[in-house]
Amino acid sequence: MKVALLSESPADESALRVLVEAVLRQRPGFVAPGFRARGWPNVAQVLPAVIRHLHFNTDTDLLVVVVDADDSVVHTARHDAPGYFHPQCRMCQLRAVHRQTTKRLPRAHGRDRVLRAVGIAVPAIEAWYLCGRDSRVSEAAWIAGQESGRAPYSRSELKWRVYGTDRPSLPQESACAVREVSRHRHDPRRLENDFPGFAALANDLRGALVPPLSDKKL
Amino acid sequence: MIASVAFRHFKALRNAQVALAPFNVVIGPNGSGKTSLLEAILSLRPLSAHAPGAPAVPRPRAKAAREPPQIDFRFSAPHEAITARMSCRSETGCDLLHIEPPGAAGWPALQAELATIRGYVLDHGALAQPAKRAAGAELARDGANLAAVLAARRAAAPDAFSALTEEMLRIMPEFRSLELDEHPDGRVEFGLRLAEDGLVPAAELSQGVLYLLGILTLAFNPTPPCVLCIEEIDRGIHPRMLREIRDALYRLSYPKSSGSTRPPVQIVTTTHSPYFLDLFRDHPEEVIISHKRGRAAHFERLADRADVKELMREGSLGDMWFSGILGGVPEE
Numbered sequence: 001m002k003v004a005l006l007s008e009s010p011a012d013e014s015a016l017r018v019l020v021e022a023v024l025r026q027r028p029g030f031v032a033p034g035f036r037a038r039g040w041p042n043v044a045q046v047l048p049a050v051i052r053h054l055h056f057n058t059d060t061d062l063l064v065v066v067v068d069a070d071d072s073v074v075h076t077a078r079h080d081a082p083g084y085f086h087p088q089c090r091m092c093q094l095r096a097v098h099r100q101t102t103k104r105l106p107r108a109h110g111r112d113r114v115l116r117a118v119g120i121a122v123p124a125i126e127a128w129y130l131c132g133r134d135s136r137v138s139e140a141a142w143i144a145g146q147e148s149g150r151a152p153y154s155r156s157e158l159k160w161r162v163y164g165t166d167r168p169s170l171p172q173e174s175a176c177a178v179r180e181v182s183r184h185r186h187d188p189r190r191l192e193n194d195f196p197g198f199a200a201l202a203n204d205l206r207g208a209l210v211p212p213l214s215d216k217k218l
Numbered sequence: 219m220i221a222s223v224a225f226r227h228f229k230a231l232r233n234a235q236v237a238l239a240p241f242n243v244v245i246g247p248n249g250s251g252k253t254s255l256l257e258a259i260l261s262l263r264p265l266s267a268h269a270p271g272a273p274a275v276p277r278p279r280a281k282a283a284r285e286p287p288q289i290d291f292r293f294s295a296p297h298e299a300i301t302a303r304m305s306c307r308s309e310t311g312c313d314l315l316h317i318e319p320p321g322a323a324g325w326p327a328l329q330a331e332l333a334t335i336r337g338y339v340l341d342h343g344a345l346a347q348p349a350k351r352a353a354g355a356e357l358a359r360d361g362a363n364l365a366a367v368l369a370a371r372r373a374a375a376p377d378a379f380s381a382l383t384e385e386m387l388r389i390m391p392e393f394r395s396l397e398l399d400e401h402p403d404g405r406v407e408f409g410l411r412l413a414e415d416g417l418v419p420a421a422e423l424s425q426g427v428l429y430l431l432g433i434l435t436l437a438f439n440p441t442p443p444c445v446l447c448i449e450e451i452d453r454g455i456h457p458r459m460l461r462e463i464r465d466a467l468y469r470l471s472y473p474k475s476s477g478s479t480r481p482p483v484q485i486v487t488t489t490h491s492p493y494f495l496d497l498f499r500d501h502p503e504e505v506i507i508s509h510k511r512g513r514a515a516h517f518e519r520l521a522d523r524a525d526v527k528e529l530m531r532e533g534s535l536g537d538m539w540f541s542g543i544l545g546g547v548p549e550e
Contacts, residue, residue: 009461036458038496038534071531155500165475166500169465171388172476 001208004031004054004114006047006065008039011170012125015177016066019198020117022181022188023205031060043067044093048101051114055102059109062208065094066119066201070155074122074143075197091200094118115208119201123151126158128198129180131191134161138194219484220259220445221294228287229254229309230510236517239504241471242486243451244517245495245539246508247548251515252488255508256337256447258289258304259486261312265304266332270317270325287312297328337447338436342454345428346420348407351400361432365406365420368435369398375440382438386410386431389462393418396431425454430463437466445484446470452491460494492536499535502526507539507546520544 003020007013013034021027035050037043043065054060067090075091078084086092095118102113121128122139130137136152145152159166163176184191192199220238225231231251244252287306292298300322306312317325337359344362353363355370372379383396393410397417400406409419410427420428436446448467455463469476470483489495498505498520505520520526520535529538538544 038493038536039499041532042534042537159500165472167468167472167475169469169476170461 001026001028001062002031002058002060003028004035004050004058004060004063006035006037006043006050006063008037008043008067009170009173010034011173011177012066014174015125015129015181016064018178018181018185019188019191019201020064020205022185023202024209028062031058037067040067040070040072040090044090044097047094047097051098051101051116052105054114055105056108060114061111062115062117062205063098064117064119064201064205066121066125067094068124068155069120069122069197071123074139074146075120075200077196091118091120091197115204117201117204117208119204120197122195122197124155124158125177126155126162128191128195129162129177130158131194132183133180137161139196140194219294219482220262221292221298223255223258224290225251225254225258226288226290227285227309228258228289228306230513230515231255232514234516236506237519238484238486240482240484241468241501241504242484242506243494243498243504244486244488244506244508245490245544246515246546247510249515250508250510250546251517252508253449255517256449256486256488258312259445259447260335260337261289261304262291262302262315262332263335265312265315266302266329268315270315270320293328297324300324300328331444334443335445335447336443337449338432339449340429340432340453342425342428345432346423348405348420351404351406357432357435361428364432364435365398365408368396368408369400369406371435371440372398378438378440382434385438385466386434389430389459390427426456426459429454430459433463433466437469442470442480442483444481445486448485448487450489451487452489452494457491457493460491461497464494464497492534492540494536495539496534496536499530502530502535505535507544509545510549512549518545 005013005016007016017030037046047065051063054063069090072090073086073088075089079086079089079092085096098116105113122142127137141152156166162180163172188202192202219240222235222237224235226233229251230249231254234251244255246252287309289304289312291302293300301318303316303318304312305314339360341360344360345364347362349363349366351366351369353366355367355374357364357367386396387393392413394413395411396408397411398406398408407420409417410423411417451463452460467485471485473480473482503519503521507518507520509516509518529543539546
């Protein structure tokens with residue numbers, strides 16, 4: 001399997017490689033260099049071009065996109081209902097961009113389209129890094145904070161808890177990211193449980209392992 | 219450190235103030251006072267060397283009727299009680315520094331700090347030049363004696379030299395060593411050896427590689443200045459590499475973050491890169507916007523905008539700046 005990553009930094013990309021391998025239980029080929037976006041909404045802006053590039057110019061099977069939720073509406077099971085779309089939910093938006101971009105693409109490189117795996121880190125990827133280390137940090141805690149109007153932590157506080165500073169250097173950030181997600185290398189279920197935004201990514205990844213119905217021998 | 223600078227009748231800065239943080243990135247259109255801010259800070263160094271109140275050069279009679287330019291500096295603790303007022307003969311020549319209160323007890327210590335202020339407008343042509351070993355251990359304003367600085371550092375501060383080399387090679391993995399060639403006639407040259415072998419002499423290195431090496435040389439200076447001003451920090455650097463540049467400068471401004479115990483260095487730098495600005499999403503207090511209206515300019519800290527949080531939800535800082543929402547764009 002050949003996987004492309006669209007992320008916000010090299011540190012995020014290093015962590016995502018570990019997590020993708022953990023979920024797939026195999027080491028896929030990664031497209032290098034990875035694709036980069038300058039935060040939200042730039043991710044959604046560059047996504048159509050990235051999808052078309054991968055579809056026509058490469059033999060990539062799967063595109064992994066992970067963005068921070070920041071203060072946006074958190075994706076919930078209700079959003080997964082057929083035909084539902086929440087305009088302030090980044091998961092809904094990214095899935096819609098993928099759906100619209102791939103809708104009329106002709107076949108290329110032996111496949112109908114590049115599959116997508118979308119994850120939303122709530123509120124930032126540093127929250128994922130704290131999973132299993134700080135029980136106060138979870139998607140449920142963040143949503144409860146949004147509902148009560150009192151955020152349980154800020155992006156800056158998460159950085160302090162992960163890196164010991166809110167201004168980590170890139171090597172420091174990358175090393176820390178890989179170290180933290182390596183806890184989930186053999187079993188990502190805790191991360192899936194505490195962070196549904198990661199569970200959605202994991203489900204997409206596992207779905208990509210299943211050959212599409214048209215390819216199956218009936 | 220400098221807490222604030224206030225300008226009166228100085229070039230485009232007719233009546234402008236700016237509070238300075240440990241790290242400051244200044245954005246704005248051409249001619250909006252970015253360089254004037256840096257030049258004013260750099261003027262503190264020579265003027266502070268003279269006794270307070272004594273002109274550095276003979277002072278001609280001021281022209282009547284027009285109010286002369288004036289720049290006031292305030293400082294952070296432990297020098298918050300001191301104000302330095304720079305008086306100028308003209309908009310291009312400031313020659314007098316008054317200290318308030320006169321005879322302030324903390325002035326000698328502050329004076330010693332101000333003597334270390336440095337400013338750079340790096341030039342890739344200058345950075346690549348061979349240098350005389352005797353050119354010293356301190357980088358010239360345009361980086362002209364980089365080779366001599368590297369040689370001096372290797373000799374006097376081998377750990378700092380190793381750290382600088384290690385960082386350079388980490389960022390540019392196509393190279394495997396930084397090599398210095400010291401000639402018997404006192405000339406020093408440098409080059410970078412490719413990982414696959416073959417030495418690339420300085421004159422043949424790309425502009426971006428030279429700028430990166432220049433900035434890292436400043437960032438890994440074992441005896442850094444108290445204030446460091448750098449013009450156009452993004453010059454020649456690929457957008458994806460700008461994070462490394464910011465990190466190198468953060469290393470100076472926030473030494474604790476990199477495990478160092480030395481005093482922080484105040485950084486004031488300018489940029490025209492929206493990509494560099496994007497890197498300050500989590501720290502809008504470090505961004506200064508220079509606004510220009512007609513011939514007059516003034517400063518605004520991004521963090522002082524009431525709508526800054528909402529703006530950052532809508533898009534990247536770089537895009538917001540380019541669009542004009544943040545201001546700091548040319549009049550068209």
